[in-house]
Amino acid sequence: MLQKLSRPAVKLVERYLPDPYIFVLLLTLVAALAAMLFEQQSPLAVMRYWGDGFWGLLAFSMQMLLVLVTGFMLASSPPVKRLLDALAGLARSPGSAIVLVTLVSLAASWINWGFGLVIGALFAKALARRIRVDYRLLIASAYSGFVVWHGGLAGSIPLTIATPGHFSEAQIGIIPTSQTIFSLYNLLIVGILFVVMPLINRWMLPEERESVYVEPSQLAEPDSAAPTGPPRPADRLENSTLLSWLVGIPGLVYLIHYFVFAGGGLNLNSVNFLFLSLAIVLHRTPRSLLTSLQEAIKGGAGIVIQFPFYAGIMGIMMQSGLAQSLSEMFVAIASADTLPFWSFISAGVVNLFVPSGGGQWAVQAPVMLPAAQALGADVARVAMGVAWGDAWTNLLQPFWALPVLAIAGLNAKDIMGFCLIQLVVTGVIIGLGLTFF
Template identity: 90%
Template sequence: MLQRVSRPAVKLVERYLPDPYIFVLLLTLIAALAAMLFEQRSPLAVMQYWGDGFWGLLSFSMQMLLVLVTGFMLASSPPIKRMLDRLAATARTPARAIILVTLVSLAASWINWGFGLVVGALFAKALARQVRVDYRLLIASAYSGFVVWHGGLAGSIPLTIATPGHFSEDQIGIIPTSQTIFAGYNLIILVALFIIMPLVNRWMLPPEDESVFVSREQLAEPASLDPNAVTRPADRLENSTLLSMLVGIPGLLYLVHYFVFAGGGLNLNSVNFLFLSLAIVLHRTPRSLLASLNEAIRGGAGIVIQFPFYAGIMGIMMQSGLAQSLSEVFVAIANADTLPFWSFISAGVVNLFIPSGGGQWAVQAPVMLPAAEALGADVARVAMGVAWGDAWTNLLQPFWALPVLAIAGLNAKDIMGFCLIQLVVTGVVIGLGLTLF
């Protein structure tokens, strides 16, 4: 049945979904028109909101680019590649490849979203070298694991409200992760997704005559460098293992101190530092690391050009009051029991325009938290409703798929048809988990 349902969805998306750059331009125009029509903002004011916000994500954009680059360098290091290749060799059939890549992506994304995006994509390519399988579905399955990130160890909303000094502390206090990430209902949602998503992706597998296979050239590894090719003194430095170790090992020791003794936590900066330090050590030589960097950086163009536009959209949504109005529409029809569900749905809608968990919480918390208090709803569950909504519609929003697509060498239209089916299934699972348990 899912095979039959996914077929028209895939064809529809392939025909009508534009490049993600076109998508962000259209979203910009939609947000601007909505602010003028529904919030009664003047064109000049909307233009001001857009321009003021346009460069608001520069630091985040660089962090995201480094997630892609450092994650790629780590995952493409010889030891990690060997491990991924050995695991990929256990997939003897297309069905097993789809199930395996989904599980690996889910587990990696639960640990950290950046790690999940990169490892899922690189593992999918390793599987494609071993098994003849529909490449579009393989990459869509690798991306589908990303849906669990905000219910995992690096979820920005549950970690924010568990951190002393967060902006809502005076209102809700400190909410420990035992009430959010490790709460029973959240664990039930995660377990359900770990069981259902691999099966859903497996059931969407098209027959061989309708499958799209990747060319060997697209999967080809870059030519390995000869460490003995030393023709000038500088070559000795580029092939120096000692130089890499003198930098990479202190980096790892700093992180041990940061996590163990200084009480530091996982965030984008610490994750990127970890990925980079490990990549330096595991590549062993600067020349090997730089070869991996040159391959990784080619996939960062989408991040560089599109993130400023999303920052501009965030500026329109937040300064015009449009994001708050959207949230209030859903709050108005909720009660204490259904508010977490409507928080989830509203966050899914807002996420199409503000694809940033932290930014979205800043917009929705001033609406959702007073509503939770007024209705007597579970504040922790409402916050997780927003978190899951932010993660859920990433299956429809190509913003976060850019690193995966860059590594895989595909376009958004190639995978989004399958992602539509995943969106519907995960929406039902998460909605029921927030409401019933």
């Protein structure tokens, strides 16, 4: 049944979903028009909100670019390639490849979302070099694990409200992760997704005549070939293992101190530092690392050009009051029992325009928290409703798929048909879990 349902979804998306750059331009226009029509904002005010916010994600954009580049360099190092290939050897059929990549992506994303995005895509490529399987579904399965990130160890909303000094502390106090990430209902949602998602992806596997394959030779990683011509004094430095280790090993020592003794946690900066330090050590020579870098950077164009536009959209949504109005619309029909569910739905809608967990919480918390207190709803569960809504519609929003697509060499339309089915199934599971578990 899912195979039959996914077939028209895939064809529909392949035909009508534009390139992610076109998608962000259309979202910009939709957000601007909505702000003028529903929030009575003048065109000049909307342009000012857009322009003021346009460069608001520069630091984050660089972090995301580094997630892609450092993760690619790490995975293309000889030891990691051998490890991924050995793990890929566990798959004996197209179906088992789909199940395996989904499980690896789910586990990695639950630990850290940046780690999950990169590892899932690179492991999918390792599988595609061994198993003849529909490449579109394989990459969609690798991306589908990302849906659990906000219910995992690096979830920005539950970690924010568990941190002393957060902006809502005077209103709700400190909510420990035992009531959010490690609560029974959240762990049940995550556990069910770990069981259901591999099965859903497996059942969507197209028939042989409808599958799209990729030649393993097209997925081969570049070799760091020695330059031709007479040797130069600089060649000795470019092929120096000692030089790499004198920089890479201290980086790893710093991270051990950071995690073990300084009590540091996983975040984008620490993940990027870890990926980079490991890549420097495992590539052994600067030349090998730079060859991998040249290949990795090719996929970063989408991040560089599109993230500023999303920052502009966030500026419109937040400063015009549009995001707040969307949240209030759902709150108006909620009760104490259903508020977590409507928080989830409203966050899913807002996430299409504000694809940032931290930014979305800043917009929705001033609406959701007073409503939760007025209705007597569980504040922690309402916060997790917003967190899950933010993660849920990432299956439809190509913003977060850009690193995965860049590594895989695909376009958004290639995987979003499968992601549409995943969106429906996960929406039912999460919605029921927030309401009844």
